Amino acid sequence: MxxxxxxxxxxxxxxxxxxxxxxxxxxxxxxxxxxxxxxxxxxxxxxxxxxxxxxxxxxxxxxxxxxxxxxxxxxxxxxxxxxxxxxxxxxxxxxxxxxxxxxxxxxxxxxxxxxxxxxxxxxxxxxxxxxxxxxxxxxxxxxxxxxxxxxxxxxxxxxxxxxxxxxxxxxxxxxxxxxxxxxxxxxxxxxxxxxxxxxxxxxxxxxxxxxxxxxxxxxxxxxxxxxxxxxxxxxxxxxxxxxxSAVNPVLITPAALAARGDELAAGLAGSFTLGVGQFCTNPGVVLAPAGSGFADLVTTAVGTPTPARMLTDGIADAYAQGLAGLAAHDGVEVVTGRLAQLPGTGTPTVLATTAQAVLEDPAALLTECFGPATLIVEYDHPDDALDVIRAVGGSLTATVHAEPHEDLTGIVAVLTEIAGRILFTGWPTGVAVSWAQTHGGPWPATTxxxxxxxxxxxxxxLRPITYQDAPDHVLPPELRDTNPHRIPRRINGQLQLP
The missing domain is CATH 3.40.605.10 (Aldehyde Dehydrogenase; Chain A, domain 1)
Known part of the structure; x- marks a missing residue:
């Protein structure tokens, strides 16, 4: 209509x-x-x-x-x-x-x-x-x-x-x-x-x-x-x-995985399957140390993948197509889940690849697959993981799981370049509504x-407007000398609280 x-x-x-x-x-x-x-x-x-x-x-x-x-x-x-x-x-x-x-x-x-x-x-x-x-x-x-x-x-x-x-x-x-x-x-x-x-x-x-x-x-x-x-x-x-659009990368350090691998796997499984994966903050790409077996841990945490109804048939069809595209790529393995999705549904799916494969074809592998899927990317060296994150481009969130003793200066610098919200514990699904929240990021996360x-x-x-030499009675109340609404103002460069 x-x-x-x-x-x-x-x-x-x-x-x-x-x-x-x-x-x-x-x-x-x-x-x-x-x-x-x-x-x-x-x-x-x-x-x-x-x-x-x-x-x-x-x-x-x-x-x-x-x-x-x-x-x-x-x-x-x-x-x-x-x-x-x-x-x-x-x-x-x-x-x-x-x-x-x-x-x-x-x-x-x-x-x-x-x-x-x-x-x-x-x-x-x-x-x-x-x-x-x-x-x-x-x-x-x-x-x-x-x-x-x-x-x-x-x-x-x-x-x-x-x-x-x-x-x-x-x-x-x-x-x-x-x-x-x-x-x-x-x-x-x-x-x-x-x-x-x-x-x-x-x-x-x-x-x-x-x-x-x-x-x-x-x-x-x-x-x-x-x-x-x-x-x-x-x-x-x-x-x-x-x-x-966002893939919301997650970086897991070797020390974090060694200390709490099962806990991290359970957290990821709960996050990427929440709401049948239909969150813009879904952790779509997770970087884990090569040879760590993290993809298998996540598979165990997911359990038997069960189809669930998605929002619309169109979204379900797009999810199935996205999964098929990822699975068809050389170097990508379907660890658990199913590519033949039932009509109107999405099944939790874990895929795995390597940092080298991603860096050779980032446009194909670092793409949002809207639904209950996550791609585990194994890296040999932390620099490889950071190169993958740089290739992600703009994202709503970026997460690092590390241990308290680790120096995260370089990692945080890279995450800050590509994301609007950086998490140091937990998982990105769930966006608190508060004074300090940011839900945005560089393109293509937002415009x-x-x-x-x-x-x-x-x-x-809102847009700014400046009044020059205006009579007091024509000014908005918020700009009058009396400040009748008692709001915070900056006067001659100094912040003044009511």
Whole structure:
């Protein structure tokens, strides 16, 4: 569908006019533009109240949303219950972020006629970009979809959101939009602050629409690159914040493997099979010392590989094709698992190769195989392992397992070049939502230098503006001398806390 309106409607909690979900793109864009006139001047207190209302509404409909999500995605009630709790927690986190205020980067330089050149009164802060497009993700039907992290951070910034619903869980997306939109409006948010559109072509049209000032996307490298090109190819190019593809390398040192090989194997098995491997942080390439037998340890930890239902038939087909491509490569061995996947399912599969084979053909072997698979790469020397990691390119995470006495200076330097989050224990699946989190990395992990998870995700939907010699009464409250909202500010180069 593109411009037609689906008949499903919801009535807001305060009995106001019904809200069509989804709506046509033209109506959504017009409503978002109108809503921006309100959100751009809204206070932190108002936006925090809107976000918390959305969180309360999601929590209040848990018993309805979780079964609906499981019916469409097969991810299980335990996983989905936790994901919904994460989603409402994200909304509450961003309520805290906007009230705390440091995200605005409020900066004041008082006049200094003695400076070279003379300095006028300059006051700078970040302001919202305008309406934002958000694409729902297939593998996180709640936390990276209609009311997920992109939406939460955009709303917190003061940007209305137009969500492109994901077809893999379309009914869940519609119902979530109904619930959250009604809650936002009941809390005083303007109509049009959150709308839903559907359809592949509508998604492309959404990126190209002149009302849209930025895009948040989580999905495939192919699809994300196509939309990225649309965003940057517009007459007025806009930022496209895409989270796309990652193999998330793991390096295990000989000392770590000797000290706790069974523990590491069990940890890897639990991580790469979690959620049928359908995580963007899945540890897809694991470097282990040659001759260590680590692949056999992982096989034992996996046990009898059992097929499990994947999100969609398309994802299952792509997983099977990816496995077949890896297995057909010279030097790659299928240690456990099956290449002939049952329709719609994925079976845990462990493959093994050598660092030399990878370095001879990195494009073929260092590719994301989205599903429950991991490639064990045996290395003879730590330098070989680091060369493989360099060949990975950008990734969301990189992990090193070592012993306390080992010098990791060189290893950390390489991991820092290619990843947005570096782990020293544990496994990369699982992304905490917090002030310090980074979920991003160099291309092809993402298309930007920003994070899509955590408090700093709000920075994507803001731009700086400086006021020069402005009368106090025309300044935003955050830049006035009285600092009425009591936010942190930098004045004449010195950070001042309220």
């Amino acid at each position: 593109s411009e037609q309106t689906v008949a499903a409607e919801a009535t807001s909690a305060n009995g106001s006019a019904s809200i069509p979900v989804p709506v046509g793109l033209g109506d959504a864009a017009s409503a978002a533009r109108e809503a921006f006139g309100v959100t751009v001047t809204s206070s932190a207190v108002e936006r925090a109240a809107w976000l918390r209302a959305g969180a309360e509404a999601l929590d209040g409909h848990l018993d309805e949303l979780v079964p609906l999500a499981d019916e469409e995605t097969h991810l299980g009630t335990a996983r989905l219950t936790g994901e919904l709790a994460r989603t409402s927690a994200q909304l509450r986190l961003f309520a805290d972020v906007v009230l705390e205020g440091s995200y605005l980067e409020a900066t004041i330089d008082h006049p200094d006629p003695a400076a070279t050149p003379p300095r006028p009164d300059l006051r700078r802060m970040l302001r919202p970009l305008g309406p934002v497009a958000v694409f729902g993700a297939s593998n996180f039907p709640v936390a990276f979809s209609v009311a997920g992290g992109d939406t939460a951070s955009a709303l917190a910034a003061g940007c209305p959101v137009i969500v492109k619903n994901h077809s893999a869980h379309a009914r869940l997306g519609r119902r979530t939009a109904e619930i959250v939109t009604a809650a936002l409006q009941a809390a005083g948010a303007p109509a049009g602050i959150l709308t839903l559109v559907e359809g592949r072509q509508t998604g492309a049209d959404l990126v190209a629409h002149p009302a849209v000032r930025a895009v948040g996307f989580t999905g495939s490298l192919h699809g994300g690159r196509a939309l990225f090109d649309l965003a940057t190819g517009r007459p007025d190019p806009i930022p496209f914040y895409g989270e796309l 930007s230098i920003h994070t899509s998870v955590g408090a700093a995700a709000i920075r994507r939907f």
